[in-house]
Every structure is written in C-alpha cells, then in structure tokens.
Amino acid sequence: MDANGAAAAVSAGLLKGEIPYSPTVAKEAIMTFRAVSHAYGSFFPAGSDKGNTKASPKIWQDPAGFQAALTKFRADADAAADASGRSGPADLAAFKAAVTPVLGHCAACHRDYRLK
Amino acid sequence: MLQRLTAAIIIVVATAAVAFWYVTMPRPLDAAQLAQYYPGDAKKGERIFWLAGCSSCHARPKATGEAQLRLAGGLELKTAFGTFVAPNISPDKKDGIGNWTIADFANALKRGIAPDGSQLYPAFPYASYSRMKPQDISDLFAFLKTLPPVAGKTQPHRVPFPFDIRRGIGLWQLLYLNDKPYVHLPENASAQAKAGQYLVEGAGHCGECHTSRTFLDGMKPDEWLAGAPNPSGKGAIPNITPADAGIGSWSQKDIAYFLESGFTPDFDSVGGEMVDIQQNIAKLPASDRDAIAAYLKAIPPLPTAYTDTKGSGH
Numbered sequence: 209m210d211a212n213g214a215a216a217a218v219s220a221g222l223l224k225g226e227i228p229y230s231p232t233v234a235k236e237a238i239m240t241f242r243a244v245s246h247a248y249g250s251f252f253p254a255g256s257d258k259g260n261t262k263a264s265p266k267i268w269q270d271p272a273g274f275q276a277a278l279t280k281f282r283a284d285a286d287a288a289a290d291a292s293g294r295s296g297p298a299d300l301a302a303f304k305a306a307v308t309p310v311l312g313h314c315a316a317c318h319r320d321y322r323l324k
Numbered sequence: 325m326l327q328r329l330t331a332a333i334i335i336v337v338a339t340a341a342v343a344f345w346y347v348t349m350p351r352p353l354d355a356a357q358l359a360q361y362y363p364g365d366a367k368k369g370e371r372i373f374w375l376a377g378c379s380s381c382h383a384r385p386k387a388t389g390e391a392q393l394r395l396a397g398g399l400e401l402k403t404a405f406g407t408f409v410a411p412n413i414s415p416d417k418k419d420g421i422g423n424w425t426i427a428d429f430a431n432a433l434k435r436g437i438a439p440d441g442s443q444l445y446p447a448f449p450y451a452s453y454s455r456m457k458p459q460d461i462s463d464l465f466a467f468l469k470t471l472p473p474v475a476g477k478t479q480p481h482r483v484p485f486p487f488d489i490r491r492g493i494g495l496w497q498l499l500y501l502n503d504k505p506y507v508h509l510p511e512n513a514s515a516q517a518k519a520g521q522y523l524v525e526g527a528g529h530c531g532e533c534h535t536s537r538t539f540l541d542g543m544k545p546d547e548w549l550a551g552a553p554n555p556s557g558k559g560a561i562p563n564i565t566p567a568d569a570g571i572g573s574w575s576q577k578d579i580a581y582f583l584e585s586g587f588t589p590d591f592d593s594v595g596g597e598m599v600d601i602q603q604n605i606a607k608l609p610a611s612d613r614d615a616i617a618a619y620l621k622a623i624p625p626l627p628t629a630y631t632d633t634k635g636s637g638h
Contacts (some may be wrong), residue, residue, distance in 0.1 A: 214591065
C-alpha cells in the first residue's frame, strides 16, 4: 500500500503539473499500481484480522466482495499498463486517461474495506 | 400521617411532571423568524445539498449518480440509543415531504421539530443545521422540491425505553440545541476562515462525527473536532484540529486538495464513511473547500480526544 501511495503521489504530481511530464516516470507509476494490484490479494490471509489493523472485518466477512473489488482494480491497472506501450503514455492527456480509473479504486476500496 | 405523605408525594410527582412537560416543550420558530424564509433558488440550493450531505443518509446506501437524488431513505444508523432509520425526504406527497411547507422544513432544520409538533431525534444533525442561514435553507428546500418523488415509507426507528419518549428529546434540545458558534476564532482570523466556520459548523456538520460527546450525547465544544469513537462501530474518527496529533502538518492547500481528490498529503486515500462525504464536498466550488481548509487551520489545536486502542496509526 505504501508503494501504491508513492505511485499515487507521482501521478498527482504529474497531473497537477508539479512534476514536469515524462512518459518514463508516468509508466513507472502505472507499473507500480499494476504490481501491487497483482500482489495485494495475498496480504490478508485468514487470521490477520486480529491486532493492530485498520483493515475492515468486511475483508474476511465478505471475501467474494473483496475479491471482486480487487479484480476490478487489477483489470484497470492491466489496461493502463497496456495503454502505456513500451515507452510510457505519450503525453499528459494519455496518462490521465489511463491512470484515472486506477486512482478511482483507492477510495472505492477503502470505503468498504478499511475502517477510515 | 400516611394521607399527608401520599398528598406530598402526589404534589411532588405532579410538579415534576408539569416541570418536565414545560421544560421539554417543542420550541418552533416564531412568526418574525419564519418571515425570513421565502421561495428559494433551487440552483443555489444544490450547493447546500452537497454540503449538507443529505443524500449520504437519505438516498439508498451506496447510491451513485442520479440515484443519489432519489431520497427514499432507509439507511439504518445503529447507535447506543437505538437504531434510527433515515426517512423518505423525497417530494412524494404521501411518503416523503411533498406536503411540507417552508415553515415545516425550517422548523425541522433549525429546531428539530416535525410538522406534527413532535421532536426529531438528533441523529438528524439539526444541532449543526441550526446555524444555517434562512436563505440557504430556503434554497435547499427549493432544490429538494425539484428531485424525483419516490413512494414508500421507511421502517420506524427502533428505540428502546426511555429514549422512545419523544418528549425527552426536548430536554436534549434545551441542553444542546442553539445557533451559537462552537469555537471562537481568533479576532484576526481571515474572512475566509470565518466563511469556513459557517460551512463546517452549520450545513457541513463535520463536528457530528469528528467531536466527542458527553454521556447525554451532546458534542463537547472543548474537544471540538479532536476525534471521536466511530458512531457506526469499530475504529476512531480522526482528530482534524491543527495539532501534531491532528492534521497540523497539512497545509491549507493539502486540506483543500484532500477534499477535492480524496488523497492525503502522503497519498494515502480517504476511506470509510468519509469517502461519500469527500465526494460530496468535491462537488462544491473550490472557494468553499479553501474556506473549510482555512477554518481547519484557524481552530484551536487539541490533543486527540479518542483513540482506538486496537487500530490507531498507519
């Protein structure tokens, strides 16, 4: 999740123009999202709902719903990676189109599956 | 002797009953106050609608897009005092508020009173809405009238004794319902921060979740926005005062960007119930988000009033 957060920071910096646009940097952010989206499902094994966690009990109560949310995140991250091509999204508009659906998953998933 | 004692008891009980009756009386707006309300401007009312977050409780849970404008109610708020069901406030004449007058609406928001004179449970956040200007309430009412009527009464609240005695709410209102500011901003506070105070303490009703409550469930002004137990269950609602333990490290720009995008300065994202609220606030003009942010930088920094011992921190 920290990797996702760092990629979101880079994405927002590019989108807001605080970081000059670079296809290479943009692709790096997208590929980070993609890597996390493929690994994330295995971060919540049975029993890890105990102790110091902000994870919502719904992850374990509604595993099908959680998996469905992850699948959508993965699909959009894969699509963004595909759209990036070999050298990254050519311009800011292309990057915005590719990354916006991915960023939408942060809050969508945290709404249901995190406590705050 | 026994007769005298009985008589004394009867007098004491009767006096207490009369006092209770008097103290807990509904206090509707008077004619002069009601004269401040008028047919509002629905277009301006839409801004108040998103600021007040009406759809977050009164639309079907998880509604998106157009469905957020169908205010059929049904969301259940499970609290220590019972389960409250958000009612239908669509303009349906039979099941919603289609037959309400502007005076009915103003009395509900400003005084917590239903058209039949009974008192409303403060799960409906009128202890904040009471600060709203008549103009904004008039505009909001006009906007609600433009929304689609949806048929269907909601289930009644499930509230155990003694909280099922509506008249008891009058006591709560006497203690906690007023239209005074919750915090005193410094004399030199900017006009922007003062504008933000009106948005946050009134229609925005941020304190309803972010402020801890007394055992009678009134917000504590001396712990204003310093965090609270999550009213809907597990976890804590964060401290959003400008202290180290709160969001003191966030700049005014960071706060405004969070309200617009849902991303914190370290690019964590908004979560839980705040997702809906942030998406509502994202629909407001940028000047409103800037004002809210200015206010949150101007209020007293406080230590966190409540921490969830199990799941705090990142």
